[in-house]
Amino acid sequence: MDAAKQASRDLVNSLPETANLGLLAYGMRESSAPDNRERGCRDIETLVPVGELDKQAMITKIDEMTPSGYTPIGNALRAAAKELGNEGERTIILVSDGIDTCAPPPVCEVAKELANEGIDLTIHTVGFKTDEEARKELECIADAAGGIFMEADDAGSLADSLKFLAQRDASLYKTAGTEFEYSDTPENAKWLGEGRYRTTVTAKVRENPKDAVEQRYFKIAIPKNHNAIISTAVIPKRSTSGWARDVDVEVGRTELINANESCGGVAGGVWSGDGGRSRGNADNTPEAYVRRIEPVREERGCEPHWTVADEIFLTYGASELTYGPQGSGEEAVDVEVVINFEPIPDEAEVADFAAPEQPMDSEDQLDFNGAQEIHGGSSFANAVEVEPGAYKDAIVPGEYRFYKIPVEYGQRPVINYRTGVAERETGESLNANLYSPFRATLDTDLALFATSYTAEGAVAGDTVNFRNREDGSTGKQIANAGYYYVGLAMDQGEGEELMGVEQPFEIAFAVDGQTTNGPEWRPTDEDGPEPSDTPPSTRSSEEPEATESETTQAESEESDTPETGDGGSGSRGMLTAAIGIGIVVLLAAIAVAVAVLRRR
Numbered sequence: 001m002d003a004a005k006q007a008s009r010d011l012v013n014s015l016p017e018t019a020n021l022g023l024l025a026y027g028m029r030e031s032s033a034p035d036n037r038e039r040g041c042r043d044i045e046t047l048v049p050v051g052e053l054d055k056q057a058m059i060t061k062i063d064e065m066t067p068s069g070y071t072p073i074g075n076a077l078r079a080a081a082k083e084l085g086n087e088g089e090r091t092i093i094l095v096s097d098g099i100d101t102c103a104p105p106p107v108c109e110v111a112k113e114l115a116n117e118g119i120d121l122t123i124h125t126v127g128f129k130t131d132e133e134a135r136k137e138l139e140c141i142a143d144a145a146g147g148i149f150m151e152a153d154d155a156g157s158l159a160d161s162l163k164f165l166a167q168r169d170a171s172l173y174k175t176a177g178t179e180f181e182y183s184d185t186p187e188n189a190k191w192l193g194e195g196r197y198r199t200t201v202t203a204k205v206r207e208n209p210k211d212a213v214e215q216r217y218f219k220i221a222i223p224k225n226h227n228a229i230i231s232t233a234v235i236p237k238r239s240t241s242g243w244a245r246d247v248d249v250e251v252g253r254t255e256l257i258n259a260n261e262s263c264g265g266v267a268g269g270v271w272s273g274d275g276g277r278s279r280g281n282a283d284n285t286p287e288a289y290v291r292r293i294e295p296v297r298e299e300r301g302c303e304p305h306w307t308v309a310d311e312i313f314l315t316y317g318a319s320e321l322t323y324g325p326q327g328s329g330e331e332a333v334d335v336e337v338v339i340n341f342e343p344i345p346d347e348a349e350v351a352d353f354a355a356p357e358q359p360m361d362s363e364d365q366l367d368f369n370g371a372q373e374i375h376g377g378s379s380f381a382n383a384v385e386v387e388p389g390a391y392k393d394a395i396v397p398g399e400y401r402f403y404k405i406p407v408e409y410g411q412r413p414v415i416n417y418r419t420g421v422a423e424r425e426t427g428e429s430l431n432a433n434l435y436s437p438f439r440a441t442l443d444t445d446l447a448l449f450a451t452s453y454t455a456e457g458a459v460a461g462d463t464v465n466f467r468n469r470e471d472g473s474t475g476k477q478i479a480n481a482g483y484y485y486v487g488l489a490m491d492q493g494e495g496e497e498l499m500g501v502e503q504p505f506e507i508a509f510a511v512d513g514q515t516t517n518g519p520e521w522r523p524t525d526e527d528g529p530e531p532s533d534t535p536p537s538t539r540s541s542e543e544p545e546a547t548e549s550e551t552t553q554a555e556s557e558e559s560d561t562p563e564t565g566d567g568g569s570g571s572r573g574m575l576t577a578a579i580g581i582g583i584v585v586l587l588a589a590i591a592v593a594v595a596v597l598r599r600r
Contacts, residue, residue, distance in 0.1 A: 001065075001067050002155075003128070003154065003155035003158060004095065004128065004158065005062055005063065005065065006155045006159065007095075007155055007158040007159040007162055008062045008162075009059050009062060010159035010162070010163070011159065011162045011163060012053070012055055012058050012059055012062070013055065013059075014163050015053060015055075015501070016053075016423040016501055016502075017052075017053055017055070019052075019053045020050055020051060020052055020053065021048070021050065021051075021053045021058060022046065022048050022049055022050035022051070022083060023046070023047040023048035023058060023061050023062070024044065024045065024046045024047065024076070024079060024080060024083060025044070025045060025047050025065055026043055026044040026045075026069075026071070026072055026075075026076045026079075027040070027043055027067055027068060027069040027070055027071055027072070028043065028045070028065060028066060028067070028068060028069065029043050029045070029068070029069065030043040030068070030069040030070070031068055031069060032068065032069050032070055036069075037070060037102070040069040040070035040072075040102070041070050041072040041075060041101075041102035042072070042075070043069050043070065043072070044072060044075060044076055044079050046083070047061045047065075048061055050083065070101050070102050071096075071098065071099070071100055071101040071102065072100065072101075072102035073094065073096065073099075073100035073102070073107045074100055074102065074103060074104075074105045074106070074107040074109075074110040075102060075105070077092060077094065077107070077110050077111065077114060077123070078110060078114070080092050081114050081117075081121065084121075086117070090120055090121045090122070091121075091122045091123070091124065091147075091165075092114075092121070092122070092123045092124070092145075093123075093124045093125070093126065093162065093165045094123065094124070094125045094126070094138070094141065095125070095126040095128055095152075095158065095161070095162065096125070096126075096127065096128065096130070096134065096138060097127075097128045097129055097130055097134070098130065098131075098134050099133055099134045099137050100137070107137060107141060108137065108140040108141055108144055111123050111140070111141040111142075111144040111145045112144040112145070114145060115144060115145040115146060121145065122145055122146050122147050123141055123142060123144075123145035123146075123147045124142060124147035124148045124149070124150070124165045125138040125139070125141050125142045125147065125148075125149050125150070126138075126149075126150045126151070126152055126158065126161045126162070126165070127149070127150070127151045127152070128152050128153075128158055129152075129153060130151070135151075148165070150164075150165070171378040171399055171400070172378065173235050173286070173334070173378055173379045173400055174378060174379050174381070174382065175198040175235065175334045175335075175336050175379065175381075176196055176198060176336070176379065176380075176381030176382070176527070177195065177196030177197045177198040177336060177337070177338070177381070177527050177528065178195065178196065178197050178198070178527045178528045178529065178530060178531070179197070179198060179199065180192060180197045180198075180199050180218065180337075180531045181199055181531075182199060182201060182216030182217060182218060182310070183216070183217045183218065184216070184217075185217065186217050186257055186307045186309070188217075189217035189218050189219045189307055190218055190219065190531035190532065190533065191218075191219045191220070191221065191531065191532045191533070191534065191535050191536060192218050192219070192220055192337070192339055192528055192529075192531055193220075193339065193528050193529040193532075193536055194339050194340060194341050194524055194528060194529075195338070195339060195524050195526050195527050195528025195529065196336065196337075196338050196381065196524070196526065196527050196528055197336070197337045197338070197339070197527075197528050197531075198334065198335065198336050198337075199334075199335050199337075200332055200333070200334055200335065201216065201312055201332070201333060201335055202330050202331070202332050202333075203234070203249055203312050203313050203314050203330060203331055203332075203333045204313060204314065204330040205313070205314045205315070205330065206313040206314065206315060213311040213312075213313050214311070214313075215255065215309040215310065215311055216309070216310050216311075216312065217307055217308065217309050217310075218307075218308055218337075218531075219305065219306065219307050219308070219535070220305075220306050220308065220339060221304055221305050221306075221535040221536050221537070222293060222304045222305075222306065222341060223304070223341050224304065225343065225344050226341040226342055226343055226344060227292055227293060227294055227341070227342040227344060228292070228293040228306070228339065228340070228341055228342075229290065229291070229292050229339075229340040229341075229342055229438055229523075230290070230291045230292075230293075230308060230337065230338070230339055230340075231288045231289070231290045231291075231337070231338040231339075231340075231438045231439045231440070232251045232288060232289050232310060232335065232336070232337050233251075233286040233287065233288040233289070233335070233336045233380075233439060234249040234250070234251060234286065234312055234333050234334070234335050235249075235286050235333060235334040235335075235336070236249050236331070236333055249312070249313075249314055249331075249333050250312070250313060250314075250315055251289040251310055251311065251312055255308075255309040256291075256293060256306055256307070256308060256309075257306065257307035257308075257309065258302050258303055258305070258306055258307075259303040259305065260301055260302050260303055262302075263301075263302035263303070283429060283431055283489050283490070283491035283492070284431055284433065284489050285400050285402070285431075285433050285487030285488065285489045286439075286487075287433070287439075287440075287441045288338075288435070288438065288439035288440055288441075290436075290438045290439070290440045290477070291308075292476070293306060305535055312333070312335065314330070314331060336380070336381075338438070338439065338523075338524070339524075339528060340438065340523050340524055342480075342521060342523075343519065343521050345466075345519050349519075350466070350467065352517055353409075353465070353466045353467050353516070353517050353518055354409075354410065354465055354467065354516045354517065355465075355467060356465060356467045356468050356470055357462055357463040357465045357468060359462050360412065360460070360462050360463065364414045364416075364458075364460070364510060364512065365416065366390070366414065366415075366416040366508035366509075366510055367390065367508065368390045368416075368418065368506045368508055369390065370389075370390060371390035371391055371392045371506050371508075372389065372390070372391050372392065373391070373392050373393075374386070374391040374392065374393050374403075375393060376393050376401035376402055376403050376488070377401070377402040377403070378399070378400050378401070378402065379400070379402055380402060380435075380439060380485055380487075382402070383402035383403055383404040383483075383485055384402070384403050384404070385403075385404050385405070385406075385483075386403050386404070386405050386509050387405070387509070388405075388509050388510050388511055389508065389509065390506060390507070390508040390509075391506065391507050391508070391509075392504065392505075392506050393504070393505060393506075393507065394502040394503060394504045394505065395430070395488060395490045395502065395503055395505065396490065396500050396501060396502050396503070397490050397491065397492040397500075397501075397503075398490065398492045399489070399490055400487060400488065400489050401487070401488040401489075402485060402486070402487050402488075403485070403486045403507070403509070404483040404484065404485045404486070405483070405484055405486075405509050405511065406481075406482070406483055406484075406511075407461075407464055407481060407482070407483075407484045407511055408464070408481045408511075408515045408518075409464050409465060409466065409481045409515060409516045409517065409518030410463065410464065410465070410513050410514050410515045410516030410518075411463065411464055411481075411511045411512060411513040411514075411515060412460065412461050412462060412463045412464065412511070412512050412513055413434065413460065413461045413484045413509070413510075413511060414458070414459075414460040414461075414509075414510045414511075414512055415432065415434060415458065415459050415460065415486050415507065415508070415509055415510075416456065416457070416458045416507070416508045417430070417432055417456070417457055417458070417488070417505060417506065417507040417508070418455065418456040418457070418505065418506050419455055419456075419503065419504075419505045420503070420504050420505065422503070423501045423502065423503050423504075429490070429491040430457075430488060430489075430490050430491075430503070430505060431444065431488065431489050431490075431491070432444065432457060432459050432486060432487070432488050433459070433486070433487045433488075434459040434460070434461055434484065434485070434486055435484065435485040435486070435487065436461075436477045436478060436480065436484065437480050437481075437482030437483050437484065437485075437522070437523040438477070438480070438523060439485065440477040442459075442461045442462075442477055442478065442484075443459040443460060443461060444459065459486070461478055461484065462478045463478070463513055464478055464479070464480070464481050464518075465478070465479065465516070465518075466479055466480070466518045466519060467479070480522075480523060481518055481519075481522065482522045482523045483523075483525065486507070486509075488505075488507075490503060
């Protein structure tokens with residue numbers, strides 16, 4: 001019991017003052033006499049209600065705990081779950097040196113029951129100097145409720161286990177879109193339409209930039225009088241604790257293959273963001289590699305059918321080739337591909353659009369007064385839409401936050417953000433990226449926060465103008481109206497720091513400028529049609545209907561044609577409510593302590 005108390009003190013002292021914590025105990029009031037079993041198995045009470053952490057008060061209550069009775073683990077788990085409520089992500093951590101002495105209810109069945117009541121409830125267990133019977137029971141509890149079982153042999157290792165588990169898990173990036181698979185050969189590649197797609201591939205290390213890289217293929221059919229814009233982002237896998245190694249995953253050179261051999265290659269008519277790379281690591285949100293196939297190729301007599309060959313690989317120094325399972329030098333990574341078919345306006349329409357804009361050097365100073373609570377998304381697909389104004393959010397090390405704001409032609413997005421004093425005893429960094437509607441990186445800035453001061457940063461784009469694609473000084477990436485994305489990532493730091501401590505921050509959005517003329521088309525925010533073995537039609541909606549003979553011929557050439565997607569911009573609304581997060585820590589030798597950690 002002394003070791004459990006010391007581990008509890010260490011845990012409380014490691015948490016920030018802003019944590020919301022409660023304490024619940026069992027086996028303190030009733031004796032363990034054989035004739036007192038019924039009362040002893042109901043001996044569960046809340047010592048400190050859930051609220052903002054008062055470290056001294058909490059430690060005082062921990063020190064007062066005295067083991068005297070039975071061990072009603074099953075009933076205590078139920079009481080802990082009741083303390084947490086039934087909404088939001090919740091975690092119970094049970095630490096025990098023995099088995100439940102009050103069954104029924106069978107404790108493993110209780111764990112299954114609680115896990116089935118809410119998909120966001122997880123139970124982890126720690127065995128403290130346990131025998132084989134207790135170890136099996138604790139493993140069963142963790143398995144039943146999607147948790148982790150750990151073992152501890154002394155007060156130090158018990159404290160370390162609690163610190164590791166008593167933290168909010170990072171919200172991991174969740175890929176979105178219709179599932180597809182790259183082909184190993186051009187001939188067997190599937191046809192993809194307009195919209196979002198996702199897959200997983202095994203990326204291998206490319207030690208030397210001149211080394212050959214495996215190519216992966218899919219096909220597209222570009223409608224007449226359209227550009228094709230293809231955006232590919234790769235996302236490193238992370239553990240459930242949010243840890244991501246500081247490595248690069250890249251989309252390198254992309255080859256475009258056409259039936260007319262003079263139309264292939266990677267040169268004219270293709271442009272990309274960030275020098276043709278997509279990177280993902282511990283302290284940056286993913287960057288997309290964007291390619292455009294422009295109509296000049298149609299003028300050369302190019303076919304509307306194209307095969308896209310991607311190269312996806314890891315980049316390391318020679319000393320780091322042990323990365324991956326058993327030092328294999330390879331790793332599974334998630335990939336998102338977004339395909340857009342952009343209608344080409346005629347010359348008369350373009351002549352009415354504003355002249356290309358020059359780059360803007362300044363970033364506005366935005367007001368953070370009246371900031372509203374918000375909970376950003378964890379990926380591009382579930383980015384939370386915002387309106388101009390100020391917001392309050394929080395992030396844990398290794399986590400992403402994504403937001404999106406609609407920007408029209410003639411306007412520019414401006415984002416300011418600032419942090420509070422660091423919650424962990426180390427210097428931190430919060431990195432922000434601004435993205436175009438095609439997920440190309442437009443601007444980045446790094447805000448640092450140490451233990452004793454706040455810091456501010458800003459990202460901003462140039463004015464959105466369709467004719468910006470004509471002027472290299474502003475860049476083609478700021479040429480389309482639509483959703484502009486902001487992604488924030490928090491560095492995980494080094495050493496033995498507690499990972500799941502939330503760092504609060506504020507972020508303010510503005511859209512400057514007056515709207516001007518531009519195309520009505522907006523990049524897609526929808527999933528793509530199912531991959532197909534046959535190409536979809538490339539007939540434009542503006543073209544006249546085919547004659548009966550043309551239709552018969554087309555049907556014989558292009559049977560089983562899939563839909564190509566409508567390229568809609570998606571719904572627009574604003575989420576302002578924060579999502580609650582709960583953690584319960586259960587310490588048990590003969591008596592037990594329950595701590596409840598929640599987001600503010």
